[in-house]
Amino acid sequence: DAGVIQSPRHEVTEMGQEVTLRCKPISGHDYLFWYRQTMMRGLELLIYFNNNVPIDDSGMPEDRFSAKMPNASFSTLKIQPSEPRDSAVYFCASSLLTGGLSGELFFGEGSRLTVL
Amino acid sequence: AQKITQTQPGMFVQEKEAVTLDCTYDTSDQSYGLFWYKQPSSGEMIFLIYQGSYDEQNATEGRYSLNFQKARKSANLVISASQLGDSAMYFCAMREGENRDDKIIFGKGTRLHILP
Numbered sequence: 055d056a057g058v059i060q061s062p063r064h065e066v067t068e069m070g071q072e073v074t075l076r077c078k079p080i081s082g083h084d085y086l087f088w089y090r091q092t093m094m095r096g097l098e099l100l101i102y103f104n105n106n107v108p109i110d111d112s113g114m115p116e117d118r119f120s121a122k123m124p125n126a127s128f129s130t131l132k133i134q135p136s137e138p139r140d141s142a143v144y145f146c147a148s149s150l151l152t153g154g155l156s157g158e159l160f161f162g163e164g165s166r167l168t169v170l
Numbered sequence: 171a172q173k174i175t176q177t178q179p180g181m182f183v184q185e186k187e188a189v190t191l192d193c194t195y196d197t198s199d200q201s202y203g204l205f206w207y208k209q210p211s212s213g214e215m216i217f218l219i220y221q222g223s224y225d226e227q228n229a230t231e232g233r234y235s236l237n238f239q240k241a242r243k244s245a246n247l248v249i250s251a252s253q254l255g256d257s258a259m260y261f262c263a264m265r266e267g268e269n270r271d272d273k274i275i276f277g278k279g280t281r282l283h284i285l286p
Contacts, residue, residue, distance in 0.1 A: 085272065097261065097276040110273055145215065151272060157265075158205055159274060161215035 056080070060146050060162035068170050072134040075165045077146030078127055087159065088121055088131050089145040097145070103129065136169045143167070173197065174262050174277035182283045189249040191280050193262030196243065199223075202266045204245040205274070206236065209259040218260075221245060257284045 059078040067073055079086050087102040101111040106123045114121070118137070123129040133140055143166050147159040175194045183189045195204065206218040221229045221236045229236040237246040249256055262277045 087274065089276075096278040099273060099275055102273065104272065143213065147215070149274075157203075158217040158220055159207075159215070159263075160217070163214055 058146055058148050058160050058162035060144075060165050062165055063163060064166045064168075066168045066170065067136055069137055070135045071169075072132065073136045073140075073167060073169075075131040075144050075146075075167070077129045077131070077162060079129070079146070079148030080150075080160055081127065083148035083150045083160070085149045085151055085157075086123060086129050087147045087149075088129070089147065091143045091145060091164070092141075100131070133167075136167075138169045141167055141169050173275055174264055176260075176262055176277040176280050178280045179278070180281045180283070182285055183252055184285050185254060186251055189252050189256070189282060190237070191247040191249075191260050191262075191282065193245045193247065193277060194243055195245060195262070195264050197264065197266050199266045202264055204236070204238070205263040205265070206234070206245075206247045207261045207263060207276075208256075209261065209279070210255075211258070215261075219247070252284050254284050254286060257282060 061076045084105050088100040090098045090100055100113045101121045102109055103123045119133055121131045143164045145161050145164045147161045149157045149159050151157040173196050177192050202223045204221045208216045208218055219229050219231045219234045219236050221238045228238050233250045235248045259279045259281050261279045263274050265274045
């Protein structure tokens with residue numbers, strides 16, 4: 055069974071450009087998370103979805119960031135316009151929350167974004 | 171306020187020795203879950219072990235065990251007989267569930283170096 059698939063793996067863009075990161079969660083998982091990892095701030099939760107519905111987007115840094123999950127098998131994280139401080143590794147993760155609180159996160163390989 | 175605290179930014183340990191990585195957490199929920207992840211230099215996030223707040227036994231997975239002290243809100247990871255391949259960043263994480271929030275947040279991590 056395929057894991058979480060993210061694309062692109064690497065993105066280099068110039069300040070002001072629009073960036074779209076994509077994620078395909080594991081089939082059947084009902085939660086999808088977007089995290090950002092930087093040296094200074096560690097792993098920050100940006101937003102997460104349950105059954106395609108955004109539950110908490112309080113971690114989205116500003117209005118330049120938006121995320122969608124149009125169906126159970128696809129999510130996007132968009133940055134428009136991008137800035138150098140957005141440079142980071144963006145991880146998508148999915149999980150299946152059963153009756154209890156187990157349900158570890160399965161991470162994609164990450165999308166490394168560099169904004170010049 | 172930090173919900174997950176990992177006080178050891180870096181550790182150096184001799185190969186074959188046991189390692190304890192510290193993690194303390196803050197929650198007012200009675201029901202929650204604690205996770206440990208490993209991130210090698212290649213960047214992927216690897217799930218290691220899970221402990222539920224109602225689990226009476228400490229979780230174990232091979233060479234990994236979780237020293238869960240609920241009253242102290244401590245969930246330390248113990249790696250027995252360390253190996254060179256254990257060199258990596260280690261993250262402690264928590265999912266709070268009393269209010270079905272289901273958010274998973276991470277500590278800042280501990281970088282473990284295993285010395286030959």
